[in-house]
Amino acid sequence: MRNLINLFSKIALNSPRVVSYNNSLRSISTTTVRNDLMEFFDDPKNWGAEEVKSGRSWKKDELRIKSNTDLHKLWYVLLKERNMLLTMEQESKDQARLFPSPERLDKVEDSMENLEAVVRERNTAYHKLETGETGERPGRMEVGPLGIRYYYKMSEYPIPKHMNKKWQEKYKFYKYDKDVEAFLLKYREKLYLSKRKAQRRNFNHVIGLMNRFPNMDMEAVKEQYPDVDIEKAKSSRKYKGHFLPK
Amino acid sequence: MRITNFLFSRVGKWSKQYSNLPERYIKRAMEQVYWRNPKGIQYKPNAIVQRKKYNFTVNRPWTGQFRQENAPGSLAAKVFVEPIKEWSHFRGDRVQILTGKDKGKQGVIKEIIQERNWVIVEGLNCELKKMGQRDDFEGVWVRAEKPLLVTSEISLVDPSDLTPTPIEWRFTEEGEKVRVSTRTGRIIPIPPSVEETIDYKTKGTYKEQPKDTAADDLSEITFEPALRTFEMDIMEKMGIKEDRVPPKSYWY
Numbered sequence: 001m002r003n004l005i006n007l008f009s010k011i012a013l014n015s016p017r018v019v020s021y022n023n024s025l026r027s028i029s030t031t032t033v034r035n036d037l038m039e040f041f042d043d044p045k046n047w048g049a050e051e052v053k054s055g056r057s058w059k060k061d062e063l064r065i066k067s068n069t070d071l072h073k074l075w076y077v078l079l080k081e082r083n084m085l086l087t088m089e090q091e092s093k094d095q096a097r098l099f100p101s102p103e104r105l106d107k108v109e110d111s112m113e114n115l116e117a118v119v120r121e122r123n124t125a126y127h128k129l130e131t132g133e134t135g136e137r138p139g140r141m142e143v144g145p146l147g148i149r150y151y152y153k154m155s156e157y158p159i160p161k162h163m164n165k166k167w168q169e170k171y172k173f174y175k176y177d178k179d180v181e182a183f184l185l186k187y188r189e190k191l192y193l194s195k196r197k198a199q200r201r202n203f204n205h206v207i208g209l210m211n212r213f214p215n216m217d218m219e220a221v222k223e224q225y226p227d228v229d230i231e232k233a234k235s236s237r238k239y240k241g242h243f244l245p246k
Numbered sequence: 247m248r249i250t251n252f253l254f255s256r257v258g259k260w261s262k263q264y265s266n267l268p269e270r271y272i273k274r275a276m277e278q279v280y281w282r283n284p285k286g287i288q289y290k291p292n293a294i295v296q297r298k299k300y301n302f303t304v305n306r307p308w309t310g311q312f313r314q315e316n317a318p319g320s321l322a323a324k325v326f327v328e329p330i331k332e333w334s335h336f337r338g339d340r341v342q343i344l345t346g347k348d349k350g351k352q353g354v355i356k357e358i359i360q361e362r363n364w365v366i367v368e369g370l371n372c373e374l375k376k377m378g379q380r381d382d383f384e385g386v387w388v389r390a391e392k393p394l395l396v397t398s399e400i401s402l403v404d405p406s407d408l409t410p411t412p413i414e415w416r417f418t419e420e421g422e423k424v425r426v427s428t429r430t431g432r433i434i435p436i437p438p439s440v441e442e443t444i445d446y447k448t449k450g451t452y453k454e455q456p457k458d459t460a461a462d463d464l465s466e467i468t469f470e471p472a473l474r475t476f477e478m479d480i481m482e483k484m485g486i487k488e489d490r491v492p493p494k495s496y497w498y
Binding site: 053054055056057062064065066068069070071072081102103105106107109110119123126129130135138144145146148150154155156157158159160161167205208209212213216217219220221223224 | 266290326
């Protein structure tokens with residue numbers, strides 16, 4: 001566990017320059033070395049390198065013990081790192097060179113996702129305590145014009161719904177329509193058939209497995225293919241081992 | 247379960263472990279997306295057309311060889327893989343080979359290919375391959391290990407008498423899950439090389455990279471609970487005062 005730690009927050013958490021963070025010091029840059037467009041590029045000694053080693057991404061549990069200020073700083077450290085990596089990736093593409101260790105991008109993005117989730121958790125806890133609601137963007141399940149349900153994310157508007165012509169034109173929800181009903185009937189049939197097909201495919205696959213591996217662990221099969229009736233598969237005519245029955 | 251999750255879950259945990267790559271990267275490196283529905287109102291929002299069946303071989307899913315083997319338009323013959331309840335063969339395990347020309351020999355597991363129930367035993371079950379043959383060059387003979395099935399072609403070795411044995415997972419009195427030789431009842435310890443990856447031997451000996459956070463900084467607790475949202479806290483720390491009252495708005 002020790003030492004195994006990613007990423008970049010050394011700059012954010014340790015740098016003495018950023019410790020005092022009040023209004024009068026805001027004009028002072030938190031960046032230590034370079035302060036120009038070359039910040040969008042990696043360290044020149046990593047250019048054309050075969051591999052650039054890095055630790056793993058930040059986990060949620062590690063972010064939960066950090067203060068809001070630390071998270072705020074870490075976010076910008078990660079953002080700058082992501083910008084740098086995306087620039088390097090594009091530049092490598094343009095120059096037809098190898099972009100070393102592309103998994104760094106995923107590590108940074110994973111960290112950013114986790115950080116955002118932790119911030120959300122904190123805000124949701126506050127809002128739930130104070131108002132009883134999550135404070136997240138509201139939404140609801142809606143039925144679209146083609147009769148298919150989807151999650152509709154609400155937005156904030158300066159005018160009410162009945163005055164908003166543009167919104168009314170853009171968002172059409174489902175009202176009874178004969179043709180749509182006919183479409184839905186066929187659509188659901190298709191979904192049903194694909195589900196049945198998958199079941200049948202699994203069933204035949206299990207028979208194939210039983211024919212090939214007579215000493216197979218049947219509990220493992222049940223775990224992996226829960227929708228297959230093993231007894232029924234055994235009585236199928238496709239199931240016949242090339243061995244004498246016991 | 248969404249189809250992408252399902253596909254991804256087929257790359258076994260122990261196949262990925264040694265590479266020390268984030269799951270997200272492995273998914274990104276192996277997927278072949280032919281079409282993604284644009285955002286907006288769609289008959290099928292988020293619809294993706296992508297490759298569903300992959301041919302897993304000794305080439306790892308994030309490598310170029312894997313991409314070449316699974317080139318768009320190519321489809322390999324179906325492979326039946328025996329379901330296994332719990333994976334019990336780890337890197338560094340001593341195993342005995344039960345088939346082939348190295349039958350009866352013992353070796354150490356070097357690589358795991360969980361998608362096919364395969365392991366590669368170091369230096370055993372090899373084949374000679376001629377590589378790099380051209381018109382003006384004879385090529386060189388290279389010895390490469392062939393994979394072995396864990397279900398029938400190898401067996402774990404009991405450490406007490408160094409003979410192959412079937413195993414079972416049991417719990418010790420401390421509640422620890424261990425592999426036990428069903429023949430002698432002896433525990434077969436999981437080798438320390440299980441946690442080894444391409445970047446480090448053990449987690450304790452990991453060499454920190456320049457951009458890594460130091461372990462002490464990571465474990466330092468700076469969070470102090472307060473009745474504030476993240477934004478309120480940051481604004482207070484940065485001395486931002488917001489007195490403006492937002493105009494009336496409508497959510498719909």
